[in-house]
Amino acid sequence: MRNKLVAGNWKMHGNLKENGALLEALISGMPKSGNNTRYAVCAPFPYLASVQAALRNTCINWGAQNISQYDKGAYTGEVSADMLIDFGCTYVIVGHSERRMLFGESSQVVAEKYAAAQRAELIPILCVGETLEQRDSDITEQVIDEQLKAVITLTGVESLKKAVIAYEPVWAIGTGKTATPQQAQDIHQFIRKGIASQNQEVAECLSILYGGSVKANNAAELFEMPDIDGGLIGGASLIAEDFVAICSAIKS
Numbered sequence: 001m002r003n004k005l006v007a008g009n010w011k012m013h014g015n016l017k018e019n020g021a022l023l024e025a026l027i028s029g030m031p032k033s034g035n036n037t038r039y040a041v042c043a044p045f046p047y048l049a050s051v052q053a054a055l056r057n058t059c060i061n062w063g064a065q066n067i068s069q070y071d072k073g074a075y076t077g078e079v080s081a082d083m084l085i086d087f088g089c090t091y092v093i094v095g096h097s098e099r100r101m102l103f104g105e106s107s108q109v110v111a112e113k114y115a116a117a118q119r120a121e122l123i124p125i126l127c128v129g130e131t132l133e134q135r136d137s138d139i140t141e142q143v144i145d146e147q148l149k150a151v152i153t154l155t156g157v158e159s160l161k162k163a164v165i166a167y168e169p170v171w172a173i174g175t176g177k178t179a180t181p182q183q184a185q186d187i188h189q190f191i192r193k194g195i196a197s198q199n200q201e202v203a204e205c206l207s208i209l210y211g212g213s214v215k216a217n218n219a220a221e222l223f224e225m226p227d228i229d230g231g232l233i234g235g236a237s238l239i240a241e242d243f244v245a246i247c248s249a250i251k252s
């Protein structure tokens with residue numbers, strides 16, 4: 001059976017006080033995580049220590065939103081995989097569209113970050129997705145293929161056994177325009193079939209999350225789709241009540 005995961009992506013939001021209140025509300029409100037259900041929050045680097053202190057011994061895991069592709073060295077401003085392990089991270093988001101588009105991360109760099117995460121036994125949450133222009137030009141599948149191929153070429157298809165994929169159409173992120181459950185399912189199925197053509201077993205156990213304007217009122221219908229194994233949640237993960245409701249919409 002595939003693992004289900006709902007992960008919050010706090011992006012560059014929050015402060016010590018707000019995070020403390022949010023985490024406290026999450027700890028008390030979160031549904032019990034079943035055998036194959038996981039919850040996580042991905043916080044900005046400076047808050048990882050306090051997130052670790054708050055969430056240790058709870059059913060909520062945590063992670064970061066970015067990572068260096070290098071293991072150590074003269075890379076001013078970068079944060080390595082081992083540093084994230086030091087703060088108890090389980091997950092790290094790699095290749096979020098905001099990193100690709102605003103910070104110029106190519107699919108090759110994203111693949112190197114994914115590999116760096118796995119070297120340290122962090123679970124990468126690999127984001128893929130098309131822009132509106134690409135969807136309108138009917139090249140969604142090519143775009144996603146290219147993004148996945150960079151990773152598979154570098155680390156092999158078997159590496160996906162220890163990773164999570166998040167399909168996040170760029171046009172749905174932070175816009176309030178969610179993909180319909182069927183639109184999302186179509187791409188999730190496309191991704192799973194593509195992986196299955198290389199390795200059936202990997203495809204069957206791969207968790208593929210949907211991200212892009214997932215809210216408390218649309219999570220359940222998305223999570224019901226057969227190839228959607230949870231969500232990567234931006235805006236709604238900052239509101240405890242909403243994030244708890246989204247986590248509760250997952251059926252294990």
Ligand code: PGA
Nearest residue numbers: 173174212213233234235
């Ligand atoms: P959103 O962000 O839920 O605010 O659309 C999702 C994401 O960027 O991961």
